[in-house]
Amino acid sequence: MKVHIIGGGNLGVSIALGLSKFTTENQITITRRNTSSILYLEKLGTTVSTNNTHLIQEADIIILTIKPYQVDTVLSEIVPAFSNKVIASAVSGLSIENLQSKIGDSNTAVRIMPNIAAQFGASATCIAFQEQNKDKAQVVVSLFQTLGTAPIIDEKLMDAATVLAASGTAFALRYIRASMQAGIEIGFDWQTALSISAQTVKGAAEMLLEEKVHPEQLIDRVTTPQGCTIAGLNEMEMHGFSSSLIRGIKTSLKQIKG
Ligand SMILES: NC(=O)C1=CN([C@@H]2O[C@H](COP(=O)(O)OP(=O)(O)OC[C@H]3O[C@@H](n4cnc5c(N)ncnc54)[C@H](OP(=O)(O)O)[C@@H]3O)[C@@H](O)[C@H]2O)C=CC1
Ligand SMILES: O=C(O)[C@@H]1CCC=N1
Incomplete structure (x- = not known):
């Protein structure tokens, strides 16, 4: 599976490290504007880039690990570059409804709340999605089950x-x-x-x-x-x-x- 992580900071890197350690079949790309501190991930087989849209249309999952105030800038840049994608957002406070309205109906918004123990396959990643997106969200649930536990919760409990x-x-x-x-x-x-x-x-x-x-x-x-x-x-x-x-x-x- 191709996993495209946007926001190579504390959480994004933990997820990338966890995926490179606990899965073998995934191809991971991680982006941030200043990549110097995360270039070491390339030695683990992860692609590091400053280009948020590079090969994004080929991704099976796009994971957002950016700060809430960075969401509009990033989405306005990436949304025109893909369609029919599952976007798993770890952005605190960003509702599914809000994210869904920003990414359009052709894409699927899923909320995830991992923790940095994802790096050690020990995260408790809570996941929420709209009932009609149950099948499409399963790919996110399966991915995070490899990084610890991944309970599905009601979105109202996401905070x-x-x-x-x-x-x-x-x-x-x-x-x-x-x-x-x-x-x-x-x-x-x-x-x-x-x-x-x-x-x-x-x-x-x-x-x-x-x-x-x-x-x-x-x-x-x-x-x-x-x-x-x-x-x-x-x-x-x-x-x-x-x-x-x-x-x-x-x-x-x-x-x-x-
Ligand atoms: N840290 C944690 O334990 C957890 C965090 N979260 C949530 O995850 C999100 C990220 O948190 P955290 O990892 O701590 O924050 P960080 O600041 O460590 O990471 C955010 C990253 O986003 C990158 N970034 C900013 N703008 C862009 C852009 N335009 N394109 C690509 N990358 C960009 C930044 O790098 P650069 O400036 O180089 O672009 C930075 O590395 C937040 O919403 C937080 O609430 C959720 C659960 C746990
Ligand atoms: O402290 C924060 O706001 C983020 C969300 C949960 C962990 N870090």
């Missing part, structure tokens, strides 16, 4: 998905950083503390995904009565651990909704 699945990467990393900092205070060098903290989070996530149970069921297995874990958890909650995360996520959502 929530942006916060939970994309910003969520940063939130999880901040937890790991805090845990690492505590690890240094209790005796580890930062590299050892980081590897222990990161692996512990990975292990906890793997248990949840594997066992499909509520986190409290697993927490109960760790909290020995009168033990250190419950003492630490209760202290964290006293200082607003869960509520600060919940408030942060809701604030992020308000920021998207404007």
Whole structure:
């Protein structure tokens, strides 16, 4: 399959790297205006270009990973160059209706919300499309299933998905950083503390995904009565651990909704 990624920044490059690592049959093109920092992708077999329309008509999927304020400029440049294409947009806040009106009825708008773990085949990419475009959107779902999970969601939850699945990467990393900092205070060098903290989070996530149970069921297995874990958890909650995360996520959502 030919995948044409417009916007070779943080997210676009993560997707390109993930596709080059986890798939073999895809031909990937990635564009940005200043390509110097991403030319290394060519060594992995990805075509890097400043030309957004180069071979675009041959693409099976066009992926938009540009900032919201870049959308009109890019679309006015590329839309005259193709027809009958599936456009998967990761642009936060850009609705399917709005995108569809900009690309015309001959093309199909799909919304995707990946995260930068796509690079490691570990993204949670939420995908939304109009019911009548179900068949055409399947190609996008299949592609992102190779880069992690790809749940199909109602478009009205796309902003929530942006916060939970994309910003969520940063939130999880901040937890790991805090845990690492505590690890240094209790005796580890930062590299050892980081590897222990990161692996512990990975292990906890793997248990949840594997066992499909509520986190409290697993927490109960760790909290020995009168033990250190419950003492630490209760202290964290006293200082607003869960509520600060919940408030942060809701604030992020308000920021998207404007
Ligand atoms: N970062 C993330 O974790 C996530 C981001 N998103 C969304 O993805 C989008 C991109 O985010 P992010 O990757 O962080 O942003 P970046 O700024 O890192 O990437 C945007 C890229 O677009 C390129 N670009 C700008 N104008 C053009 C143009 N005319 N033609 C081609 N390329 C162009 C820029 O490069 P140059 O200036 O050289 O052209 C830049 O590399 C945003 O809408 C964001 O909301 C969604 C989920 C996760
Ligand atoms: O912070 C942002 O606005 C973008 C969308 C989600 C991740 N990065």
